[in-house]
Amino acid sequence: MGAQARRPPPRIALIDGNSFYCACERVLRPSLEGRPVIVLSNNDGCAIARTAEAKALGIAMGAPWFKIQHLEARGLIAISANFALYGDMSDRMMRVIGQFSPAQEIYSIDESFLDLTGLPGTGRDIGTQIRHRVLRWVGIPTCVGIGATKTLAKLANHLAKSLPRLQGVCDLSGLGRAELMRAIRHVPIQDVWGVGRKLAPSLESSGIRTAADLALADRHVLRRRYSIMLAKTAQELCGEPALDWEDAPAPKQQIMSTRSFGLPVRELAELEQAVSLFTSRAAEKLRLQHSHASAVQVYIRTSRFKTGPWHADSAVVPLDSPTDSTPTLLRAALSGLRSVFRPGFDYAKAGVCLLDVRPAVPIAAQGELFDFESSGDAARSGRAMAVVDQLNQRFGSRMVQVASALHEADARWLMRQAHRSPSYTTVWRDVVEVG
DNA sequence: TCTGGGGTCCTAGGACCC
């Protein structure tokens, strides 16, 4: 028990970028500093990131662009999303954060957990150092929340963001139970990680209105009336870990590629083009993680927002054996598409989802026993796919495509990106000019 | 004209078996 008692208390940090996508744009265009900026989703549909100045204009997360466009007159700057840039900036930021601890879990493009347990220095000191280094080396402003569990780290991060006097760092680790409850008793229940827009009203009607209320609620009742996840959240809010630590990202179990269209699509031929492109993108992701899929799902749908004839359907096409071959996946996707397509509708969106994704096993160990001929095909197909992926990586992502996807420039269904900024860090011809 | 995309996990319910 003696050794046990001296073990340092758990200390988990959550570091995330403030208005991350906007911050990435600002790194390369310093003139955006101090101005209201938003980043628009694919298709310039809605706001998916907002600077503090944009929030001050009253712009909500997810606000449709056509409803807020008039704010351009008041200085609002809108930028079409550039996910290649954000991914690149994310890699740099995560590497710098990873210098502070050997145990890092990258949770999303702009969020990273870091295990600070046993490291020298107070949480506040380490958090402040992280913020300064990321800002100086990468140019991204961050906030740091620290707690005994992941859920408390998330909550502390939320406090660090909302209380200016904390200067971007909030450390809830090392607090006694009573102090901890005092610290979280003003946090509304809907701000707790794992409580969303459906759960919040339901909990409120049972008298659970704050994070502290949830922490103190009866876990058996939570388990019975809601779910095991909510019971775990309550446990974590008390400082008792209930969620696992994931050092390496688990391979995806499903892989999607889907887009809304820039213009309504009526013709099967155009949908085939789009579905072909989505399938080849998804297949690339599949091969990147060295996996095979056993089924392909295709879906199409008309607009959720327009009145008029409505149609949405999806089909799952099982494959004879798991594969990563674009042509095989494509045949399945297109047959699925033909089975759900109905003429006479204005389709607004389509998507492809690879299902039952598992790590690839050696060709000899899969498929039909004694099926030498198809094994040979699989080997040839594997080599061809590797060449296609190499060419695409080297010369640009659409260099080599299945013929039915055609050239993007010919596709009228492609998304709008009216506010696109150059891909400074990822495309040579866009490398920033000094001026 | 104009409302994102990509994921995970849990649960309920049905099919099937003994």
Next chain:
DNA sequence: TCTGGGGTCCTAGGACCC
């Protein structure tokens, strides 16, 4: 043939996350 219970597996759908 009917009834019942217990168990597993699978799938669809919901809720949540960023």
